Structure formats: structure tokens, C-alpha cells
Amino acid sequence: METSQLTKIFNTFDAGVIVELLLIAVAATLLIVGLQKLLHWLADHLHGQNRLYLLAMAPLLRLAILIASLLVIVPLIIEPSLQNMVALLGSVGLALGFALKDYASSLIAGIVAVGERPYRNGDWIEVNGFYGEVRHVGMRTVQILTADDTQVSIPHLRLWNDPIANANCGRPQLQCVADFYLHPEHDAAAVKALLQDVALTSPYLHYQDPIMVIVHEQPWGSHYRLKAYPIDARQQFRFISDLTIRGKAALARRGIRFAVAPVTAATTA
């Protein structure tokens, strides 16, 4: 591209334009940061669905502000004709395609993630073996906080190929499972009813969702899976602990024996 053509594409930069560009960039940044802080502050005062709605709005608003800023900035930098836009976008596309392929892919996947919403702020997702709550959907990465209080940043480009398991999909509740392994000699119907009562009497329980007990007979005994929903997804680990502790106590009070791993299996493990 010759120098004369380039000067036609780009506007003349004087101090006024540069200041204007800087002001727009600073204003957009401040607006994004301020809005995200405000939304998180508001969400901290709310619970359930309202909290998740607010958190999910953050990336949408950020995208809207970025697009609006670009729409204002581009005419300041180049003469906004069709020819100029094609030339500029073509050059930028080439540069990104060769030099920053993964970065660009993550940015585009980030925009897709905002639209398709495979995960939102407040969702509990599992990607590549990492399970945690989505705390921030950024431009390039999604940040999750695991149960062990570790923050994991996952590039959005995982969206293209990797499966993403979302446990609550924008709902405040998600299903939790507490496992019980019992000696095979017992009244299965009574145990099933008892485990249902264990869930029904948990203070964490969300009553509008069903309680289920699934029984699997195994060579070593009976495997019970008690499934129920806590009021808030953030309570899931405490809920499972509560079900397990009270379930074990209730079973023990009725003299029901727990399964013990066979010696061979235990040593292999």
C-alpha cells in the first residue's frame, strides 16, 4: 500500500484528535469498570434469580460500551468510506490471523459466549476438569472460582472444541448428590424413605424442586444416590456435607451397616 493511499485512509492527527481519542478511551474504561463494580455491588445485596440476572448483564453492557466506543473512534481515525473500511479491516484481519490467532479466536469466542451464553456470571461450570463458579466473563477469558478458593482463567476459545458442563444454567439452584454405600442386607424401601426425609429436613433444601433417591445394587453392596437442590448454588458443598452427616447418623440409629470396600479393591486403590 503506497504512502499516498495510506494518507487517504487515515485522517490527519492533530493534538485535538489525540486528546479526543484518549478521552473516549478513558471514558469507556471508566464506564465499564464503574458499571461492573455497580452491578456486582447491587448483586451482593440481592439473592436468587435477581442476583444472577444482574451478574449476567455485566458482559453484555461491556460489549455494548465497547461497540459504541469503536463507532465513535473509527470515524476519528479513518475516513469512513466503504473502500477505506475494507482496506483497514482486511489489514487488521491479516495481522490478527497470523500473529495473534489464538488471542483473536478467544476474543471472538468471548463475543459468541455473550450471545450464546454457555456460561454466565454466577453459573457453576466444568471445563477441562476445572469446576467452579463463574466470577467474571472477560473479553478473552472466563474466570472461575473453584471450591478450593482457586481462581482459574480459561480462554474462551475452549468454547469451540471442549465440552462445557453447566450445572445451573442461570438458575439459582443446582442438583446435588450425596452418596451412601450400604451393606446389602437391609430394607431398601425403608432406607429410601429415610434418605428422602434426610433431604426434606435439611435447612439448605429448596422445597420447590424434587427429591430423588436412586438405588444401584453392586456386587459389594447397595449404592444410594440422594439427589436434591439447595436454595442457593453456592451452598452445594455444605448441603452435600449436611446430607451426608445427617444421613449417616440416621442410618446408624436404625442399625444399618455401611459397606466396606473389599480388601482387594482397597489395596488396589
Next chain:
Amino acid sequence: MSIEKHPPAQPQDSAPPPTPWQFVRLGDYRLPGPLGATAALERWASLKRIFGRGSEPELPPVKAEADLRALSQSRLQNLARPIDWRCAVPALNAVLAEWQQAAPVGEAVRFVIGQPHCGHAQILAQWAADHRAAVVEAPSVDRLLGDDGRWLDDWPAADRLWVLPNLEQCYLRHADGLGLVRSLLERAASGALGRGVIGCDSWAWAYLRRVWPLPQPAALTLQAFDGPRLSRYLAELVSCPGRDCLHFRNATTGKELRLEPGSGDAEVSPEVNYLAVHSRGNIGVALHSWRSALRAVPEQEQQVQPEAPAEVAGSLPAAVPDAEVDDIVWVSTALREPVLPAEGGEAMVFLLHGLLLHNGLPASLLPELLPQPRHRIASCLLELQALGVVVMAGERWQVSVAAYSVVREFLRRRGFLRDDF
């Protein structure tokens, strides 16, 4: 609010003013509807509570709070005495009369559901005394947790009318605490226990329907005290002889609050309407808020102090000015409700929810029902007691009447199971 100085003379054959007490089916309970300014006030108060702002008045008040004093107990007794639950018994009689006459056919058991602080147990106890019905006491904790069927075996004879006033004390939210109430409901609904009336707290009722879903029982409840009903009731409570010159005035605006006894169609003061909406028709909560809102200037309060305890019951003391001098009682518009910590932690939320589901629990049982350790529960109880959120009633910790609306809203916002009122 003022009492009508010259109420229109009632014709000899005209019906007496309708009683504010009325029992209706659960589905017919109508929440007092917020109207205009009342709705806006309620929403604004709720928003301020969410974001931790106080309820300070925004306009300079006609009477500053600092210049006013709470009424003495004797004066409060004359202006807004505590609820006498016996007044509700005729209304319960009226709705149960047909059921009683239909014996032995028809439903064996009727349920009476009451909101916290709405006296369902006292009303049913009085109803049982009036009808010479056997009153069944709730089982002991040991029997509850042991699923001890002897409690049901000792039931009154099937041909005798019985009343169980406290179904909420017949279960525990514990894996071993539901068997007995399931047996009871099954036998009662089938008619095996004869004819009887079961009283239950509204929160326990919401929970028990998930424990043992009843096939659409015709449960009864006290109709909500909406603006007109509450206004009429508050007017009835004024018992002093000087009521003709008694005036209730809004301490912020100075406007007079009018109570119109017996005239349901009359316009209700916004203050009373707000009280009805805020308390969601719960008469216990509404009356408590009303009593705590009444104020007087100190000099006036001294003037109307009784000289001897004997005068408390009704007569005004000699120092009371004659009929030409107005007696003004100021009504504070700032709600005096305990403020819960914005994020009080899981222990506090579970504790409050557990107390409401059982309409109060003894401290010794709380560690059995909650996941927190005993010492954490004890410290949480003390903290809430200091804030005026929980009180000890007998041997049971209960959510206080002053805090009930706040706690209900607190739990609602967090998605906890709550009653249908």
C-alpha cells in the same frame, strides 16, 4: 386519627357494626392491597432495607421525635390494649357451626391456620372450653423423636369432640421427627380419631404440606386486617371515657388520623392503611406497630397519668382536662423494627427459619435441627436477642412480634420456604 365526636345515632333495628374478626377459607385470604402512596411508601421502605439505609423521615416533622415520649403502660392500656383473643371465638363459632351440626357425616377434622402472633392456639383453647372439647397436648420431644405411637393411642374417645391447638409442636424438622405427625394426619384425615379441630401455625403448615400432602383440606384462617378492618379494630380498643376529645395526629405532618368505628366504607387514613399493608394483615404485628408508634408530649403525659393504680382500668384521672381541651396522641411514622445484619451469615438465617417453622423452639433442640455447632447457635441467639429479633417465650425462643415482618421479608428475599400469607 380521631374518634368520632358525635357518631350518627344508630336506629333501634339497625344491625350492629360488623366485627373485624372473620374466619375464611385459606384461599379466600386477601392481602391488604397497597394503594397509591401506601404502595410507594412500602416499596421505598423495602428498598432502603435491602441497601441498609435507615428509616429516617425526610421532612422536618411537626413534632420532633426527641420532643415526644412513649406512652405509659396505663395510658397504652387505655388506648391500645393487648388483643383479647376471646373476641375472635364468636367468628370461629360462626364458621364451624355448620360443620358441627353436620356430625357425624362430612369432614372429620377442620384445620385452623394462624400466622405467628395471631393467637390461633389461644382462640382454639377458648373455643374448646366453650364447647367442652378435649384439648390434646402436643407430644414430648422424646416421643416425637422416638416416633412413639402411645401419644396417638391416648387420644380422646372417638365420640368426643377434641381440639389440638398446636400442630406446629407435633413435629420436628429432623429425620426422626416426622413419623408421628404423618401418622396423626393420616388417622385424623381418615376419621379414625373422631371429630376434632387442629390449629397450626402458618409456617409449619407450609412445611407440613410437603411432609404429608393433605388432599385440599378446607382449612380456615383469620381474614386479613386490611385498612378498614384495622381502623375499626383500633377504634374499638380506645376505652377511656375521654375519647370524645381524643385526637391522633401524625407526628410528621400534623394531620389528624381518623378512626371511624363501624363505618367500613369511610376513607381509611393512609397511616392505618400503610400499617395494614406492612403487616400483611397480621393483627398481632399491626397492633404492636401501632402501640409502639403512639407518642405524647411529656407534659401532657404527666397530666393524664393516673393517680392511683385503680384508675388504670377505665376512668380518667381528675387531672384530665375537661371536654373542651383536646387530648392529642402523636403517631410516629418511623417504624420501630429491629434491623437485621445485612449479611448475618448462614447460622442466623437458618436459626430464624427454624424458629418460624416450629413457631419457636427450646434452645436445647436447636443443635439437633441445625447444621451449626451448639456454641455458634448460642452466640447467634444472644446477638439476635440483643437486637430484639428473638425473644424467649416460656422455654422457647421465638421471632419477636416487632421483628416478624423484617424476618419474613429477609427470608423471602433469600428464597426460603415461607407461609402463604
